[in-house]
Amino acid sequence: MSTAITNKIRRLRFDRGEMTQQELADRVGVTRQTVNAIELGKYSPSLEVAFRIAAAFGVGLDDVFAYGTADENVKEGRAQ
Amino acid sequence: MSFREKSAWITLTAILLVSVLFFLHGPELLDPNPTPWTLHAAAACIGAFIAIEVVAHLVLYLRNPKDARTPQDEREQLIALKATRLAAYVYVVGSFLAVLTVHHGANGIAVGFFVLFAFVIAEIVNYATRIIYFRRGF
Numbered sequence A: 001m002s003t004a005i006t007n008k009i010r011r012l013r014f015d016r017g018e019m020t021q022q023e024l025a026d027r028v029g030v031t032r033q034t035v036n037a038i039e040l041g042k043y044s045p046s047l048e049v050a051f052r053i054a055a056a057f058g059v060g061l062d063d064v065f066a067y068g069t070a071d072e073n074v075k076e077g078r079a080q
Numbered sequence B: 001m002s003f004r005e006k007s008a009w010i011t012l013t014a015i016l017l018v019s020v021l022f023f024l025h026g027p028e029l030l031d032p033n034p035t036p037w038t039l040h041a042a043a044a045c046i047g048a049f050i051a052i053e054v055v056a057h058l059v060l061y062l063r064n065p066k067d068a069r070t071p072q073d074e075r076e077q078l079i080a081l082k083a084t085r086l087a088a089y090v091y092v093v094g095s096f097l098a099v100l101t102v103h104h105g106a107n108g109i110a111v112g113f114f115v116l117f118a119f120v121i122a123e124i125v126n127y128a129t130r131i132i133y134f135r136r137g138f
Helices: A011-014 A023-028 A031-039 A047-057 A070-079 B003-023 B036-063 B064-069 B074-105 B108-136
Strands: A003-006 A065-069
Touching: A011 A023, A011 A031, A011 A065, A011 B074, A023 A031, A023 A047, A031 B074, B003 B108, B036 B064
Parallel strands: none
Antiparallel strands: A003 A065
16 A cells, blocks of 8 residues: 555646646746646655645645545545 | 756757767777877767757747746756766766776777767766656656
8 A cells, every 4th residue: 555645736726717737837936847747646846836836726735735545545535 | 848858858869969970980089099080070079069959949949938948946956866866877887887998908098988988878868867757747
C-alpha cells in the first residue's frame, strides 16, 4: 500500500468557472506544465507553491491537498 | 511544450549534429601533428554549434516572447539540477577513463580528445535527461 499526495485542483478549477491551467499558473507564478504535473500527481510542489495554489482558490491547504494511502484517498474521493 | 523543453530539444539536436560531424574526424584529430584543415574543422564545428543555438533560440523567443521571459519555476530548476548531477557523474567517469588510456599508449592529444568526447557525452546525457523529465512531468 503506497502513500501519496493527492489534490483537488481539477475540481477547484472547475468550480471557479473552468479556470484554465494557464490562469492558475499565472496566479501562482509557475509554468502551465508545472500546474499540469501537480494536478496529475506527477510532481509534489514545495510548501510555498502549495500555499500559493490554495491562496489562488481562496481556500485552505487541506482543501486542496491530502496525504494518505492511495486506498484512503480513493475512498475519500468516492464519498464526495 | 514549455520554452525550456523546446530549448533542451534545440541544444540536444545541435550537440548531436555538431558532435557527429566533429568526431567523424576523430582519427585525423588524434594525429600528433594535426593539419591546419583539422583545426579549422574543429573551429567550424564550435562556430556552427553557437550559430545553431543563437538562431534557434532567437526564433523561439520571437515566436513566444512571454514564454521565453518567464523565469524558471521550482520544477524546472529541480529538473535542471537532477540532469546536471547525472551528467557530472558521466563526465567524471569518462574523464577518468580518458586518463587511463595513457596506459594503453595514448598521447596528450588523444587524452584531450577523449576528455572532450566524455564532455560531449555528458552534455547529451544532461539534455536527454531534461527532456525525459519534462515529458514525464517530473
